[in-house]
Amino acid sequence: MSFCDARGFDAFHHNERRHRVVHHLTHLYGEPARHPIDYTDFCWGNDTFAPGGPNPAPGPTxxxxxxxxxxxxxxxxxxxxxxxxxxxxxxxxxxxxxxxxxxxxxxxxxxxxxx
Incomplete structure (x- = not known):
């Protein structure tokens, strides 16, 4: 599992997001990461009820x-x-x-x- 900054990630098409994630995971973990069993992503920045992420910052106080x-x-x-x-x-x-x-x-x- 990984999180990506919505500002630089959510605007890409699903295939490009997958390519970028797999590329970075392969860099971190080696060749086995190039062939994931499954891939799912969610664009938190586009979510109406949780804009900005799974743990958005609450307001002041x-x-x-x-x-x-x-x-x-x-x-x-x-x-x-x-x-x-x-x-x-x-x-x-x-x-x-x-x-x-x-x-x-x-x-x-x-x-x-x-x-």
Whole structure:
């Protein structure tokens, strides 16, 4: 999986986008990357509901005002997902880190007897 900057990518035809992505992946990972099993892309910059990417930047004060509600537990439910990550939000790494955070919160809750 890779992300490309919409400003320099979305305007190209699908075949040209595929060519460019495969070319760069081949440069990074060698000849096996030249023959992907499958290829799909999505032009985030053209999406009506998420312009600019899968993790668009919220407006001023949105994160500091409402961000805590993305991960605040509700009863026994704890939230995890890339959007709740402290670091690298919007990435697979952010998703993993948020899962580890939620697991630690749950473990602390069990260990304290607050279940």
């Amino acid at each position: 949105v994160w500091t005002t409402f961000g805590r509600f993305l991960r605040e537990p509700v009863g026994l439910i704890h939230w995890a997902g890339t959007e709740t990550a402290d670091e690298t939000s919007g990435t697979m790494n952010g998703a993993i880190l948020s899962g580890q955070r939620a697991a630690a919160e749950i473990a602390a809750r069990f260990n304290s007897g607050r279940v």
